[in-house]
Each structure stands twice: as C-alpha cells, then as structure tokens.
Amino acid sequence: MALRIGVIGAGRIGKVHAETLVTRVPGVQLIAVADVISAAAEELAARLHIPVATADYRDIIRDTSIDAIAICSATDTHSPIIIEAAQAGKQIFCEKPIDLNLARIDGALEAVEKARVKLQIGFNRRFDANYARVRQAIQTGEIGDLHMLHIISRDPAPPPISYIKVSGGIFLDMSIHDFDMARFLTGSDAVEIYTVAGVKVDPAIGDAGDVDTAFMVMKFVNGATVTIDNSRKAVYGYDQRVEAFGSGGSISTDNQYPNAATISTGQHIRRDLPLNFFMERYTASYENEMRAFVDAITNNKPVPVTGHDGRVPVVMGLAAKKSHVEGRPVRLNEIS
Amino acid sequence: MALRIGVIGAGRIGKVHAETLVTRVPGVQLIAVADVISAAAEELAARLHIPVATADYRDIIRDTSIDAIAICSATDTHSPIIIEAAQAGKQIFCEKPIDLNLARIDGALEAVEKARVKLQIGFNRRFDANYARVRQAIQTGEIGDLHMLHIISRDPAPPPISYIKVSGGIFLDMSIHDFDMARFLTGSDAVEIYTVAGVKVDPAIGDAGDVDTAFMVMKFVNGATVTIDNSRKAVYGYDQRVEAFGSGGSISTDNQYPNAATISTGQHIRRDLPLNFFMERYTASYENEMRAFVDAITNNKPVPVTGHDGRVPVVMGLAAKKSHVEGRPVRLNEIS
Amino acid sequence: MALRIGVIGAGRIGKVHAETLVTRVPGVQLIAVADVISAAAEELAARLHIPVATADYRDIIRDTSIDAIAICSATDTHSPIIIEAAQAGKQIFCEKPIDLNLARIDGALEAVEKARVKLQIGFNRRFDANYARVRQAIQTGEIGDLHMLHIISRDPAPPPISYIKVSGGIFLDMSIHDFDMARFLTGSDAVEIYTVAGVKVDPAIGDAGDVDTAFMVMKFVNGATVTIDNSRKAVYGYDQRVEAFGSGGSISTDNQYPNAATISTGQHIRRDLPLNFFMERYTASYENEMRAFVDAITNNKPVPVTGHDGRVPVVMGLAAKKSHVEGRPVRLNEIS
Amino acid sequence: MALRIGVIGAGRIGKVHAETLVTRVPGVQLIAVADVISAAAEELAARLHIPVATADYRDIIRDTSIDAIAICSATDTHSPIIIEAAQAGKQIFCEKPIDLNLARIDGALEAVEKARVKLQIGFNRRFDANYARVRQAIQTGEIGDLHMLHIISRDPAPPPISYIKVSGGIFLDMSIHDFDMARFLTGSDAVEIYTVAGVKVDPAIGDAGDVDTAFMVMKFVNGATVTIDNSRKAVYGYDQRVEAFGSGGSISTDNQYPNAATISTGQHIRRDLPLNFFMERYTASYENEMRAFVDAITNNKPVPVTGHDGRVPVVMGLAAKKSHVEGRPVRLNEIS
DSSP: OEEEEEEEEOOOHHHHHHHHHHHHTTTTHHHHHEOOOOOOOOHHHHHOOOSEEEEEEHHHOTTTTTTTEESSOHHHHHHHHHHHHHTTEEEEESOOOSSHHHHHHHHHHHHHHHTTTEEOOGGGGSSHHHHHHHHHHHHHHTTSSEEEEEEEOOOOOOOOOOHHHHOHHHHHTTTHHHHHHHHHHTTTTTEEEEEEEEOSSHHHHTTOOOEEEEEEEEEEEEEEEEEEESSOOOOTTTTTEEEEETTTTEEEOOOOOOEEEEEEEEEEEEEEEOOOOOHHHHHHHHHHHHHHHHHHTTTTTSSOOOOOHHHHHHHHHHHHHHHHHSSOOOEGGGOO | OEEEEEEEESSHHHHHHHHHHHHHHHTEEEEEEEEESSHHHHHHHHTTSSEEEEHHHHHHHOOOOOOOEEOOHHHHHHHHHHHHHHTTTTTEEEOSSSSOOHHHHHHHHHHHHHOOEEEEEOOGGSHHHHHHHHHHHHTTTTOOSSSEEEEEOOSOOOOOOOHHHHHHHHHHHHHHHHHHHHHHHHSEEEEEEEEEEEEOHHHHHHTOOOOOEEEEEEEEEEEEEEEEEESSSOTTTEEEEEEEETTTTTEOOOOSSSOOOEOSSSSSSEEEEOOSHHHHHHHHHHHHHHHHHHHHHHHHHHOOOOOHHHHHHHHHHHHHHHHHTTOOOOEEGGOO | OOEEEEEESSSSHHHHHHHHHHHHHHHEEEEEESSSSSSHHHHHHHHHTTTTTEEEEEHHHOOEEEEEEEEOOHHHEEEEEEEEHHHTTTTTEEEEEEOOOOHHHHHHHHHHHHHHOOOOOOOGGGHHHHHHHHHHHHHHHTTEEEEEEEEEESSSSOOOOOOHHHHHHHHHHHHHHHHHHHHHHSSSOOOEEEEEEEEOOOEEHHHHHHSEEEEEEETTTTSSSSEEEEOOOOTTTOOEEEEEEETTTTEEEEEOOOOOEEOOSOOOOOOOOOSSSHHHTHHHHHHHHHHHHHHHHHTTTTOOHHHHHHHHHHHHHHHHHHHHHTTSEEEEEGGO | OEEEEEOOOOOOHHHEEHHHHHHHHTTTEEEEOOOOOOOHHHHHHHHHHHHSEEEEHHHHHTTTTEEEEEEEOOHHHHHHHHHHHHOOOOOEEEOOOOOOOOHHHHHHHHHHHHHHEEEOEEEEEEGSSSHHHHHHHHTTTTTTTTEEEEEEEEOOSSOHHHHHHOOOHHHTTHHHHHHHHHHHHSOOOEEEEEEEEESOOOOOHHHHTOOSSSEEEEEEETOOEEEEESSOTTTTEEEEEEEEETTTTEEEEEOOOOEEEEEESSSOEEEEEOOHHHHTTTTTHHHHHHHHHHHHHTTTTTOSSSSHHHHHHHHHHHHHHHHHHTTTEEEEOOOO
16 A cells, blocks of 8 residues: 655755655655645645645644655754654654754654654765765775765855855755765764865855855764865856775766767867756655655665764764864864 | 546557656546557556556547557557547557558558647657757757768667567668657758668578668768768667767767766776666656657647658668668669 | 988978987987978978988988988879889888879889888878777777777868869878778778768868868778768867777777866866867877887888888778769779 | 086986986087986986986086086985085076975075076976966966865875885875975965875885875965875876866866777776876976976076975975874964
C-alpha cells in the first residue's frame, strides 16, 4: 500500500517536494498540504490534485491516516513541529537547518528518539551524482588517503536583506550545506575551523550584520584539511564544485550546464553559463532524497541523513562565525 | 479538461511514453494501453494505474472517449493503424519510421490529410537541449552561413541480428535519426548522397545483408555539405555529437555524462564513460516531445515534426543505400 | 664534426629553418644562405651570423665543404635544384610539394636514387606531438582496428589571390598536408577519393579558378574510411584536429592554445582563441623535423619522410581535383 | 654589441640558463661558466662552446670584459656573490631564494643599491603564459575586483631528504614560488598568514624536521583572500594551477600537457598525464625571464623582478612556518 504523506509549508521548497512526490516518486500518495497562507496551500492542492489543503499544520498531524510529513515551513517552526509530529508517531522529513539554536535542536532530536520515529534532514546535495561520485572516490580509496578537500560554493546573487536578517547569516544559511558536504565526502568530522570573511558584494549585507564572502579552513579528525569558499554572488551563475586530493590522485567536479555545446567565434571559444540556481542544478537530488525517504520509511531502513547529521553543521556554522568574530582558529568543542 | 490518450504497443518505447505521460506531462490522462501480447499491456496498466489494457488496438481506436493515440507498435503496423486512427478522428503520435515503403507512407499521409487530424513523428532528438542549441546557433546566424555539418552517431552495441533482418538495415533504422537531424539543424534538404560503408563490427551483420559502419556525405539545397558517421559499436558507449562550421564560427557538442567529475591518477587524467544509451541520453527529449504533442493537440498548434518530416528521411535512407550498392553519388530525385 | 648545411630560399619558411638550424639543432653548422633576392639572403645571414650569403643557389651546390641543403625556394624550382644537388652529392631536405607535375617529380626522385643521396620532404606536421600521439594510438592498437579517420584542417584566412593562382589550388597547396597526414596516421594508402567542394569564403577565389571549401572522403587499402574537411577561413583561427575511431575506442585531438586559462563572466565561460597560424602552432614540429634530418644524415639512418612520401600526396591532390570537376569518386590509379 | 655574461653554478638550473643563453636569447654572449666542481663547468663549456670554464667564480667577477652574471650556485653562496659582484659593477641575475636569512638578504640588497647595479631574482613563473594571462585578467579588471585567489602547487615527488635538510623546508624552498605568485597576480601584499600543515607523504620528511603537505590562507592589503595548497607529491604529476574570483567573474588555469589528445576506450575517457616537472612545464618561462634580464640590462630598463621581490617571499615563508608551529594566524610584521 502506498505511503500517505502530508507536506507542511507551500513555499518554494514545499512546492518542489510536493511536485516530486506527486509526479516522480512511486509508492507514495500526497494526501494533504498545509500553509499558514491558506491560499498558497489551496493553489498547490488544486494544481496537483492533493485532496486536503489547510492553514493549520495540526490538521495533518492529527490525521491518523497520514504516515509521514515533510516539514518545509519557516526554520523557527521546525523544532516544535518535529516534536508534535514525533509525539503523534509520524515519520519526519525536515528541511535544513533543524533550528539555529542548539538547545532547541536537542529538544527536537530527543522527541524523535523517544517516539522511535525516523527523521531525515533535507541535505539534498548528498543525492547529487557529482558529489556521490566524489564520495565514492574518497571512500573506496580510488584517490588513496585524503589529504585535502576544497569546496567551492557560490550563489549567483544574494538573497533579499530581509532573508539575511532572519536566516542566521551566511554561516548558517549557506555554508551549512558545505559543512554537511565536508562531512559527507570525508566520512569524518571537523576538529577546528578558521574563517576569513568580509563584505565584498553589498554593503547592505554588512549593515545587516552579516558577511557575503567567506573562506574557511578546517582540520578534520581523519587528518584531512578541508576548505570552503563561499560567495553570495558569482556573476557567471551558480558555482558548485569540489576537488579532493589524496595520496593516490585527485578528483574534481565541474558545474552542470544547460547544454554541452562549445561555440567558436572570432572573439573566443565559449560555452553558455552553467545552470543558474539550485532548483535547476539540483533537480535530480531533490527527487532522489525524497525517494530515499519514502524507501527508508516503507522498507524500514535507516534514513540516509540523520538528525545528528542535521545538528553538526549548525555547530560548525557557529564555530565558523566565532572564528570570524575573534580572528582565530576555533575548536568545535568550544561550542556548547 | 485533460486530453485522453491511448498507447498502442507496450514494448520498450511504449513503456517510455506511457511512463512519461503518467508522471511527467500535465494536462493528459493515459486511458488505455494495447499490445498483441496481452500480458505486456496488463503489466504496464497495473504498474501505472492505466484503466484499460487490451490485446486489440482497435479497442482504443473505437473508444470515442479517447482523443489521441501514440503508436509504438512494430513498424509494419504503423501505416494501417495511422489510417484507421485517422478515419476514427484520432490525433496521432507515431514512432519513426512511419514505414519502410514509400507508397505505404504516402497512403498513411493521405489518410491523415483527408481526416484533418494531426500526426507527429517521434524524432525525439529534435527535443534534446544540445541539438536545440546547435539549431539555434545555425538559424540565428550565430555562426554565420553554414558551410559544413558533421553528425557523429554511434551506438554502444549492435542490436540482435533478428532485429537487423526486419529493421530495413542501418540506413533506415539508425541513420534515419541522423537524416532527420541534418534537416532539423540545417533547415534545408538534401540533394545528393554519397555513401561509403562496410562490415567492420560483426560478420553476422554482413551475412544478414546489412552493413554496420557507414559514412555519408550529402549536398544540401542551402549549399552546406553535411556528413553522417554511423557505427553500430563504439566500445566507450553511446556517441552522439555534431559540429557545425560556418562563415562566422563553429559550434560543437559533447556527449552527456553521468557526472562531471575528472579523476587524476598515476596513470592518466580520466572521466567516466558517457551515458550509455538512448534511454538515458535522451530521457528529457522523450518528455519534451510528448509535452509538445499534447500542447499541439490541446492548443491546436501545428505539430513540430510532421508526416512530411517522417517521410523524407526514409527517402534519404533509400538513397544512401542505393549509393552504397552502386558506389556513386545518388540524387534524392532518383528515389521514386 | 658538425654537419655543414646551406639553405636555399630566404622567404618565410627559409627563415624558420635557418633560425632553427642556428639556435635549436645541435651538431650542425649553417654555412650559407641563398636567395634570388640577394638582400633577403644578406639580411638573414647578418642576423644569424651565417658566413655566406648569395643570390645564386649554385654557389651552395658547388661548395664541396657543404654536406647538405635545405630547399625552401619557390615550388617550381624544387625539381631542378634537387637534381643538381643530387648530382653534386648533397643530402637534401626539400619543402613540400616537390612539384605540381608528376613527371618532374619522377625526374627528381630518379636523380636522388641514382646519386644515392638522402631526400627528406618537409611534411612537418608528422613531427607534431598531437599527431604523433594519434599515430601511436592507431599503430599500437590502442583503439583497435581503425574504422574512420576524420581530419579537420582550416586556415584562419585565405592566402593572397596571387598565391592561389600559382599554388596549384587548395588540393595541392593545402589539402596536400592532410593527404600526408592521412597516410602517416593510417600507415596505409588511399584507393579512391570523392570530393565535395565549392566557393564559400571569397568569390575572387572562384574567379581564380579555385575553391575555398572542400570535403573529401577516401577509401583506404586497410579498409578505413578517411575524411578531410578543409576551409580557407575559420574566423576563430587555425583549426587543426583529427579524430580516429576504431574497434577498441577513439582518439581525438584539440587545437593548441596560447594559454590554458578559462574565464567566466556574466556572459559566458570562455577561453582565448587558439594559436593563430602554422608558425606558432607547429613551431616544435619544424624543430623536430630538422633534428630528424640532421640525425638521418649524421648517423646514416633512413629519412622519416621519403621522396615517395612527397609524391603520393600530389597524386591524391590531382585525384581530389578530378573528383570535384567530374562529380564522381576517382580511383588513384586513374591518375597517371 | 652583445651583452657578455658569465654563469656561476653548473648544476641543474645553471645548465638550463646556460643553454637558454646560448641557443635562445639574441644579443648575448655566454663567456664563462664557473662551478666548484670544475668537471661540471668544463663539461658544460665544452658542450655549449663557452670560452671559459673555471672552478672559481671570482675569475668571472674579476673579468672586466664581463657585463653581467647569473648566480645559479648553492643558496648560501648567493648573498656573498651578490655583494662581490655588485662591488665589481656587474649586473646580476640571481636564483631564488636570495638567502634564508633576512639579515644576509638585507646586506646583499644594500650592496646592490650602493653599487647602482641591477639585480633580477629568478621567479621564472612570472614569465609563464598562463600566469601572465591571469595577472592580466586581474589587473585590467576583466574579472572585476579580486575577492579570492587560490594557488595549487604540487610537485610530482619529494626531493631527496638531503635537500630538505638544507633547503629551509617546504615554506622556503617550495611555497616561496607561490608567495611570489600571490604578489605577482594580486599586485598586492600579504598582511597575515595562517597555516595548516602536516606530514602525509613520507615520515622521513617529518624526521628531517619538515612537513610535506601545507595549506596557507592569507589576508592581503587589497582585501583579497589568497590561499596556497602545497604538496610534495601528486602522483599524477606536476600540478600547477590558479583560480581567481572577483566581482566580475573568474579565471582559472589548467595544467600543461604533452599533447591535446583525448582517448576513449571501454574503460573511460582519458588523456595523458600533464608535463611532469618544472623543466618541461616552465621551459618557455626560463627563456622569457632570461630575455627580460638581457633586455633590462641592454636597454637600461627596470628589472621585472627586483631584490625587494626576492626578499618578501622569504618573510612570508618565515611567517607561514611560524603560524604552523604556533597554530595561529601570524602577521607579517611579526617577522623582523
């Protein structure tokens, strides 16, 4: 019988997951969608033939015919919804970050553990073919022992200042994906982080108390040195690449392009710009992560991205921020 | 209201179109599937929740609630089904080739014209992003006037000998895609074809009366020289590339790969093999062509690949074969 | 003791060889330079500290202290100088083509054979690292049995009309390099050539009795199909590439660039244009061929490019031209 | 009149410069070569027809007919030879590093200044086409304001332990090139360096008191963040690349390869390994730097790499080492 699921939050990412569940994931039925803006929930329900639309996510949690939920609402609602859903025995998929506050994260993870439900965190990039190939090369020894890992992660344009003010800043809304990627690719954990960061793209970001350009170098438990290069603005588009270097060789990935054409003119040899942003670049990964969630629930397997995996990058983000503020390497165990 | 469609033929390509219609094309309902092997129809219907499964395609043609059909059955059934479907007022999508016999093709096209229904031929590669980009470069003058067009089209492995015996041979089952591509990219038509071909891959293909390696050079009406390089077997996988050269520059496309990773070892710098065959390589194009068909019917637009577009490549295939047999350039108007 | 050499012809290619001999080839002394324009000979001699400059090449041939000569004068002087030099016992390096007339070529080759001197023809591209790598791949079986070979050879701009009028035309002044490349890479010989050609670049070239865009497809003795794509004008620069396809794989070469930088901007991903013309693109090959000549003479080895190797591409050029004029495949044995 | 020059040191780099001066640089005469191992000097003199060979470099300094010297001897002899040569009025080219001791460097630079002679330091990579192109992109604003610069610099194999013991270690014998590159490309100077380093390649390097894998992140005066990734061993060969990222785009360079061929087989798509080490990779840069030196002397221009340019990277190397030892960011002004 098909898994019955409800989506909480009908914003950008909620729509992506709803469409994926309806058109691309077998063995699942999308039963209900909730959004505080009821028109958003209704519009989405109408378009995708979802039976129930509601403004109150509790309608979904109370519906005993629903097996699982996908939490795509605002970050500060994640923890309370996780706790309520766990208590109601729902299986849970939750967008990253779980929360910006470690105590609240810990509360949510405790509720999940107590209720013995599953919780998968939405680090979708783990399900991208490029990163999966790099992880394979590292984990199978194809490039020997890992010495260095460089992660380049640059957005095509900064988000609105209003978003930056509530997102937790670059280390918690943007680098967090790369912290997770560092853990996923290395299969190890950070010990210490040193950050060099500043405002290069837009002074308004500085005025909002954030930086827009950040570089982090980290010592990992397995002895590898890992770096992250973040920018809020790469004029040529979404720049998402990694290079891993080891005793047996290296592996590096290129960006993804809308086509594989090269054009030669009297001026230069050129190709079109890469896929512009995460919706296009990571389309397949959103589909894959949702398939993996449905598979984990249906077949009672461990989820591929756990609550712990959701917690650690928040710790790393806090350490990176502290390093930036204090101008010195910060050990992760300095973060409570 | 959703367009109601029936699929005739539940083999490899029938399955692709059925899955696409069910999971990836909005505004359409897949109502029925037919296959002479009734188990095949039933299995597909069960998996995709298609209401009707039948061994007799006439059940679909007689069903007046069905607006359109997709013909995915054996080539020699295409013409008669087109004629019957046209007479029943159905809108028609038909896999290539329409037929191997020009008189039978003409009969089918007449029936379509008389019934004033639409007929779209399944040259899916026109809907691939790479080829679309090349066409754009040629048609918009981005590379000036077109002088040369080279089409490389090599399969990873030959089909079974049993298929080769009934397919019409390499010029009609394989080159036919490239003949269409030549017309699509140039926006022009061939005048003359010269073929150099032979048996390089498997003597059994020669015993079956076919060749497995073919090169064609063609003069086009617009003055361009167009070449096609076909092989039944490229050990590194499906090789599908074009290069267009003109007075203002050139454009060339690369293959599509499962990932964009480059691995450096003590032996060499390498990447994984390209996507292996047409189902993977052209996934998006199958989806796009079916969307275009549904759009043409629903919104009463011209279909993007007409019956004439389906007929001409058959003429080209016959000319290419004649050139190979007679060892001389053959003009298309030599083919009745 | 150093080999003593004289250069006949102080034009563009004569200067290249003289500079190479003086600054880049050990074991050789450039003793004399001749040019009908005596100022040209003197200027070159002064710049490179060459002891003798003369307007009369016979001064070099008569100089018994000189072991070898490099013939870099006008094409119609090649045959008579070869004959005189051979009779004087000189070792001979001669630029391509030996002559445009087969009877005159044969006369020169007979004189060489009779005098038992060595004659090396200046097909420098054989000494380029890219083509050497392709030949290695073909000859060692790295790509299995050769099925197809595609040669792309496009100039950045046409030569002056005055040159086209005396050069023998595109098939004998430009394609000739590619005919040699086809023989060098395949290690085989052409049986039949079919040409499609026209005037696309400049009507004045047509008025001069030549074409500027030519495509040739050839059947080779070893069963391979070989093609050549020639254009007098590629706006993006000198385009020199090959692709070989065989039962075990393929090998293809890219152009050479002034740098390996990729630039990403808000418009596109691009690189600078390739090295613009043969002097820059083939610098190393000129050096390598002269080293090979000096080595062959000094150590009494066979020369790597023989008089026969100089004759055959002229036959191929005449066959290609005949095919273009008559619009049919021409067998090489139709050329006397 | 030709510039008269003497080379001091007939080891690996001395041979490179001597050959370059003899065969590739116009307007210069190599008059003398000195080496403490007189057989080395004599062998080189014989091979290149250099008139004078000596075991005592002072023979060259005392020779008033000699205008300039190239110092290619052991590092600890650089400073005293510079001082003596300057006092003798010689123009000076000196290999990097000037010295490992800042006080000795300062003594040498004072002598040069007092004598009003020119001193050019052998940072040859500045004369490589790839790096020149990157500098151009940064300095002309082609990529806007510089935000990040990543330098990858990995050797194919570690030097002998005996060398490591006297070289000053990785920061002073290897990173020094990259420190110079950082200054050359940015046109700016470092303020602070943070180093993460360790022994990954060979424990014997650790036993010798050095590290073999080092990562440095630096804050520059112009606001850019610059990183250097050094390894003593990349199994795939000499890895020398940079990526610069700015407000208007990015520029990145690839390695240099012996050929531009791509080979496709049943296993993968591959190319041959890059040029293996600095002699092959930077051949042209050695030639260009020597031409620039001869030009600066002959035409009384400023040298392109000054004594100051030779001093600063030593300061950076000492700061990087201190950062590694103390585990904290070190400001350059902490180094006396």
